Amino acid sequence: MLSINIFNGLVYGALLVVMSSGLALIYGLRRVVNFAHGSLYMLGAYLGYTVASHTNFWVAQVAVPLLMGLLGLALDRFAFRPLQDRDPLTVILVTFGLLLVLEDLVQTVWGKSNLSVPAPELLSASVDLFGMSVPAYRIAVIFFGLVVAGALTLWLRYSKMGLFVRAASTEPTITSMQGVNVDRLSGLVVAVGTALAGLAGIIAAPFLSLSPSMSSDVIIDSFVVVVTGGLGSLSGAFAAALLLGQVQAVGAVYLPEFATVLPYVLMMAVLLWRPAGFAGNRV
Amino acid sequence: MSRELTNGRIAGGVAVALAAGAVVALTVTSETVLSLLTQATIFAIFALGVGILLRQNGMVSFGHAAFYGLGGYVVAILLERQLMSAETALVTAFFGIALFAFLIGFVVVRVPGIAFGMLTLALGQMFYQVASRSRNLTGGADGINIPWPDTLFGLDISLLTRQDAMFYFAWSGLVLSIGIVAALMASRFGATTEAIRDNEERARFIGIQTLLPRVLIFTLSGTVTALAGLMSAFQTAFVSPESMHWSVSGTALMMVIIGGYRYLWGPALGAIVFFMSRDLVGDFAQHWLAIFGVALIVVIVFAPQGISGALARLFRRKAVVPQATPAVIHKLKERT
Numbered sequence: 242m243l244s245i246n247i248f249n250g251l252v253y254g255a256l257l258v259v260m261s262s263g264l265a266l267i268y269g270l271r272r273v274v275n276f277a278h279g280s281l282y283m284l285g286a287y288l289g290y291t292v293a294s295h296t297n298f299w300v301a302q303v304a305v306p307l308l309m310g311l312l313g314l315a316l317d318r319f320a321f322r323p324l325q326d327r328d329p330l331t332v333i334l335v336t337f338g339l340l341l342v343l344e345d346l347v348q349t350v351w352g353k354s355n356l357s358v359p360a361p362e363l364l365s366a367s368v369d370l371f372g373m374s375v376p377a378y379r380i381a382v383i384f385f386g387l388v389v390a391g392a393l394t395l396w397l398r399y400s401k402m403g404l405f406v407r408a409a410s411t412e413p414t415i416t417s418m419q420g421v422n423v424d425r426l427s428g429l430v431v432a433v434g435t436a437l438a439g440l441a442g443i444i445a446a447p448f449l450s451l452s453p454s455m456s457s458d459v460i461i462d463s464f465v466v467v468v469t470g471g472l473g474s475l476s477g478a479f480a481a482a483l484l485l486g487q488v489q490a491v492g493a494v495y496l497p498e499f500a501t502v503l504p505y506v507l508m509m510a511v512l513l514w515r516p517a518g519f520a521g522n523r524v
Numbered sequence: 525m526s527r528e529l530t531n532g533r534i535a536g537g538v539a540v541a542l543a544a545g546a547v548v549a550l551t552v553t554s555e556t557v558l559s560l561l562t563q564a565t566i567f568a569i570f571a572l573g574v575g576i577l578l579r580q581n582g583m584v585s586f587g588h589a590a591f592y593g594l595g596g597y598v599v600a601i602l603l604e605r606q607l608m609s610a611e612t613a614l615v616t617a618f619f620g621i622a623l624f625a626f627l628i629g630f631v632v633v634r635v636p637g638i639a640f641g642m643l644t645l646a647l648g649q650m651f652y653q654v655a656s657r658s659r660n661l662t663g664g665a666d667g668i669n670i671p672w673p674d675t676l677f678g679l680d681i682s683l684l685t686r687q688d689a690m691f692y693f694a695w696s697g698l699v700l701s702i703g704i705v706a707a708l709m710a711s712r713f714g715a716t717t718e719a720i721r722d723n724e725e726r727a728r729f730i731g732i733q734t735l736l737p738r739v740l741i742f743t744l745s746g747t748v749t750a751l752a753g754l755m756s757a758f759q760t761a762f763v764s765p766e767s768m769h770w771s772v773s774g775t776a777l778m779m780v781i782i783g784g785y786r787y788l789w790g791p792a793l794g795a796i797v798f799f800m801s802r803d804l805v806g807d808f809a810q811h812w813l814a815i816f817g818v819a820l821i822v823v824i825v826f827a828p829q830g831i832s833g834a835l836a837r838l839f840r841r842k843a844v845v846p847q848a849t850p851a852v853i854h855k856l857k858e859r860t
Binding site (some may be wrong): 274276324329330331333334335337338339340341342344345346349457461464465467468472498501502504505508509512513 | 582584586631634635637638639641642643645646647649650653654657658770774777781811813814816817818819820821824825828
């Protein structure tokens with residue numbers, strides 16, 4: 242019972258890694274808390290449903306992040322960039338308005354009933370893992386989470402562009418004085434962040450059902466993750482995502498009545514202890 | 525500043541608004557319109573609560589629906605279990621929630637700028653989750669019917685629940701709340717909180733204790749919102765988890781922004797505009813939130829002072845409230 246919960250906690254944690262790394266990246270460069278990130282995730286899941294039902298899951302897993310990346314470019318060009326000198330509350334409220342529009346868009350196009358995307362055939366079986374029978378797809382979710390975390394870490398640590406991103410997230414003005422086009426870089430990072438929201442959506446589609454309420458649960462958990470890990474900190478977000486997955490999973494065994502409340506308690510405790518989160522705000 | 529907001533002026537404004545409300549209650553005969561007006565007025569009180577926090581503390585709450593829902597739930601639970609009389613229950617709920625807002629205020633107002641928005645969203649959803657899941661206490665997703673007694677404060681309940689009486693009751697609540705808050709904000713306390721909002725560090729340097737005033741503003745904001753919840757409980761005799769959902773907090777916030785929050789009556793105006801225009805769009809009502817989402821973006825980007833700001837400029841009156849200075853913006857950026 243406990244081990245299957247720990248496993249499921251790991252699966253959900255991996256999904257949160259993909260979700261919250263996008264949120265953290267966008268915050269790192271644009272100092273924007275994207276309230277619409279959950280709606281972008283939902284849009285990704287529904288787009289994935291449509292693409293997958295016409296082709297297959299793997300096409301969707303490539304096409305959806307690409308489409309969402311384009312949307313991210315537009316989002317940066319027409320919202321975050323023109324508003325970068327405005328009060329941060331303004332930008333939060335703009336993303337909140339965007340959330341309302343996206344929620345309505347999804348309900349209008351795909352309806353209010355629950356939809357589901359079947360797991361790809363390759364991963365539809367169950368596998369024996371340490372004596373538990375678990376769906377292969379869930380193992381793949383953990384793998385996707387690892388790939389995203391690994392790829393982002395390598396990109397930020399070892400590529401020249403990654404270096405620019407790290408520089409711009411700490412000192413945007415000085416970085417642009419050194420000849421880096423911070424606006425274009427931010428556009429790219431917002432595109433990557435939005436693509437990650439879409440990717441999280443299509444990853445979640447086969448194991449969480451698609452419904453208009455799917456966005457609010459995940460966005461709140463992602464907020465808990467990025468606040469706990471330190472706004473804008475990628476490694477902090479990875480650690481906090483895995484921690485949150487485990488807190489919920491283990492909480493469901495030992496404190497079933499409080500399981501849904503535990504993440505919020507965690508968030509409050511961390512904010513009181515270290516208001517900047519446990520990793521501060523470095524990428 | 526050309527026009528001081530004195531207590532005399534406030535009392536005059538309150539008297540005029542109360543009389544105007546009486547005229548509406550006496551002349552409007554349609555039950556539907558009155559019921560809609562009552563709803564709008566209740567939400568206007570809610571928006572006033574959210575607006576105070578933004579105006580005096582510069583903080584955006586995405587979780588105030590918790591206070592709104594709590595108003596209904598505390599009364600409903602006290603009455604359903606027959607723990608006390610309805611009169612005592614109303615008073616207990618009001619002061620109990622005020623105390624709760626005060627205590628939780630000490631925790632949440634310490635959290636800076638953007639994280640405050642995220643924290644309040646999470647806390648609000650926590651209440652929503654608890655209300656929808658603990659079936660024994662709150663009736664779960666079904667909500668609770670509130671068993672109001674036959675008489676309240678010596679008056680017959682059928683008299684109080686008439687639509688015109690209900691409207692006037694809510695309207696008086698709104699007008700008196702605005703009056704009391706306006707008087708508070710015109711006092712030394714109001715000036716202190718504005719100083720803290722604009723630059724907390726400097727306020728501390730000149731010897732102002734900065735935490736307590738911010739907690740008190742949060743308390744005031746939560747208490748006014750709870751009053752809206754109590755009125756709604758009275759109007760509908762029902763409370764459900766939906767009243768605590770984040771979208772309710774978001775709706776109230778939209779009213780605040782669209783109405784404009786520099787004037788205390790701005791959020792209330794936003795609420796009334798929200799309800800009236802939702803009624804007007806008719807067929808598009810299902811896309812209502814998206815329409816308001818677009819309106820929110822347009823207002824915040826192009827007219828951050830909202831409708832009340834635009835009206836005030838139209839009548840060429842000088843703002844009574846100091847504008848959000850560059851210092852506020854600078855501070856918000858610094859805190860993130």
